[in-house]
Amino acid sequence: MAEKPLLPTILSVMAGYVDTAGFLALHGLFTAHVTGNFVTIGAALVNGSSGIIAKLLALPVFCVFVIGARLLRYQLMARGQPVVRSLLAIKLAMFLVAMVLAIRYGPFPQGDSLAATMTGMTLVGAMAIQNALHRVHLTSAPPSTLMTGTTTQIMLDVADRIRGVPGDQKAALDARLGKMTVAVLAFAIGCAAGAVLYAFGGMWCFAVPPVLALAALIRHADAAPAVTSQ
Numbered sequence: 001m002a003e004k005p006l007l008p009t010i011l012s013v014m015a016g017y018v019d020t021a022g023f024l025a026l027h028g029l030f031t032a033h034v035t036g037n038f039v040t041i042g043a044a045l046v047n048g049s050s051g052i053i054a055k056l057l058a059l060p061v062f063c064v065f066v067i068g069a070r071l072l073r074y075q076l077m078a079r080g081q082p083v084v085r086s087l088l089a090i091k092l093a094m095f096l097v098a099m100v101l102a103i104r105y106g107p108f109p110q111g112d113s114l115a116a117t118m119t120g121m122t123l124v125g126a127m128a129i130q131n132a133l134h135r136v137h138l139t140s141a142p143p144s145t146l147m148t149g150t151t152t153q154i155m156l157d158v159a160d161r162i163r164g165v166p167g168d169q170k171a172a173l174d175a176r177l178g179k180m181t182v183a184v185l186a187f188a189i190g191c192a193a194g195a196v197l198y199a200f201g202g203m204w205c206f207a208v209p210p211v212l213a214l215a216a217l218i219r220h221a222d223a224a225p226a227v228t229s230q
Helices: 006-025 034-047 052-078 083-105 114-137 147-163 167-219
Strands: none
Touching: 006 114, 006 167, 034 052, 034 114, 052 083, 052 114, 083 114, 083 167, 114 167, 147 167
């Protein structure tokens, strides 16, 4: 599919923002990088803090939404409906639900309360859709949520540039290095914004993800039926 250059950047900002805001507001719950919750589960067990149930639910909920996004993709393709636009719209709707839950019931003194868990799982589901969408439909762009591998590749490329690369490889390496650097910076900007807006706005910080999701939806250039068959 055709990509708008800014779409992956918006998604990276969104991932950093949602992960940071969710971590701060939901007692250490990672909503975008869900495997990080294995670490915080251990910390919660040692420290006696709350939120263990939500952290345990995060991975299975994430998996269910990825499977659901994949199956929905096949249904949309069979009906000739736009896939990426539909998934972005669903993610926007889920961010709106999470915003309402957070503002209505937050702040959350207990991470395992029903309202906190529902808010967290809604955000996890939305980010699961983003991960699935990015992996299938934005394959030329760096991942928007997993920055460890991206940072590693950046450092490898920097090392190669220091050593020197053949002229026929230089352009491709520089293009990849530029894309990945933008992705990491965008994620970092999202993290910083999420922390600052949570500090000053509390639960109202969750009004930002729907705005970012709407920006992604507007930015997307629908290319159906020229969608990949993966």
